Amino acid sequence: MDGGWLQLTYITSLPDGFFHTCVAVLGLLLGSFLNVVVYRLPLMIHNEGQLTGHGFNLSLPASHCPACKHPLKYWQNIPVLSWLLLRGKCHYCAAAISIRYPLTEAGCAAMFLGLSFLFTMPLSLLSALILFWFLLALSLIDLATYLLPDRLTLPLLWAGLLVHSISGEATLQDALYGAAAGYMALWLLYWGVKIVSGKEGMGYGDFKLLAALGAWVGWQMLPYLCILAALAGIVFALVRMGVYKMSEQIPFGPCLAMAGALIYISQESNIVWLMFR
Structure with a gap:
C-alpha cells in the first residue's frame, strides 16, 4: 500500500x-x-x-x-x-x-x-477519473439503448463505498446510507407512479445508478442531486421536443450522471465550489 x-x-x-x-x-x-x-x-x-x-x-x-x-x-x-x-x-x-x-x-x-x-491529490484524482469514466460510459449507453447495465452500476456503487472507506468528504456511514436512500427514493417513486397511472416512469437501472451516486456523494447530497437531475431532465425533454419534435420517454441516466458529477466536483475539489458543500 x-x-x-x-x-x-x-x-x-x-x-x-x-x-x-x-x-x-x-x-x-x-x-x-x-x-x-x-x-x-x-x-x-x-x-x-x-x-x-x-x-x-x-x-x-x-x-x-x-x-x-x-x-x-x-x-x-x-x-x-x-x-x-x-x-x-x-x-x-x-x-x-x-x-x-x-x-x-x-x-x-x-x-x-x-x-x-x-483534483490535486493523488487519491482524489484517481477516484474522480474512475467515477467520471463510469458515468460517461453509462450516459452514452443509456442515450443509445435506454440501458444502465448492472455490470457498470454495481461496480460503481462498490467503488464509491471503497473510496469513502479510505478518504473523501463523505464518511463510509454517509456513503452507505446514501446508497440505500438513493435506491429507495427512486424505487418508491417508480411504484407510486405505476400504482397511480399504471405506467412505468423509469427503469430499475436508474435506481441502481442513484444508489451508486449516493455512495459517492453521501445521503446528505441526494436532495440536491435529485433536483438537479430533474431540472436537467426537463431541459432535455424541452430541447428534444423543440428540435426533434419527439415527446417519447427520455433516458434519465445522463441527467443523474451530470448532477452527480457536478456535486462530486463541488464536494471533493479544492478549486471549484458550487454551493453544495
Whole structure:
C-alpha cells in the first residue's frame, strides 16, 4: 500500500505540463476502450448466452471493421489519430467510420485533462477519473439503448463505498446510507407512479445508478442531486421536443450522471465550489 501511494505521489510531482499530458493520453486510451464498452456491452446483454458463448465479449473478437469484418492493424486503432489518417473511412472497404468514435475518445481525454486540474491529490484524482469514466460510459449507453447495465452500476456503487472507506468528504456511514436512500427514493417513486397511472416512469437501472451516486456523494447530497437531475431532465425533454419534435420517454441516466458529477466536483475539489458543500 505504501509503495503504491509513493508511486502515485511521484507521478503527481512530475512537471505540470508533462503530468497533465499523461492524464490526457490516459483519457484517450480509456476513451478508445469506452467505445468498445458502449458498443459491445448492450449486445452482450441482449444476446446473453448466444453471442457470449461464441467468443463475443469486451476483448473478443479483436477490433475490426463492422462492414467488412477485416481485423484492424495497430496503426489503424490509435485513438483519434487513426480516424484522421484514414479520413473517416475503412482502409480495406472504404466504409464510413462514425465520427462518434474519435469524438468519444477526444471527449474522454478532455474530461480527464480537466479533472487533472481540479483534483490535486493523488487519491482524489484517481477516484474522480474512475467515477467520471463510469458515468460517461453509462450516459452514452443509456442515450443509445435506454440501458444502465448492472455490470457498470454495481461496480460503481462498490467503488464509491471503497473510496469513502479510505478518504473523501463523505464518511463510509454517509456513503452507505446514501446508497440505500438513493435506491429507495427512486424505487418508491417508480411504484407510486405505476400504482397511480399504471405506467412505468423509469427503469430499475436508474435506481441502481442513484444508489451508486449516493455512495459517492453521501445521503446528505441526494436532495440536491435529485433536483438537479430533474431540472436537467426537463431541459432535455424541452430541447428534444423543440428540435426533434419527439415527446417519447427520455433516458434519465445522463441527467443523474451530470448532477452527480457536478456535486462530486463541488464536494471533493479544492478549486471549484458550487454551493453544495
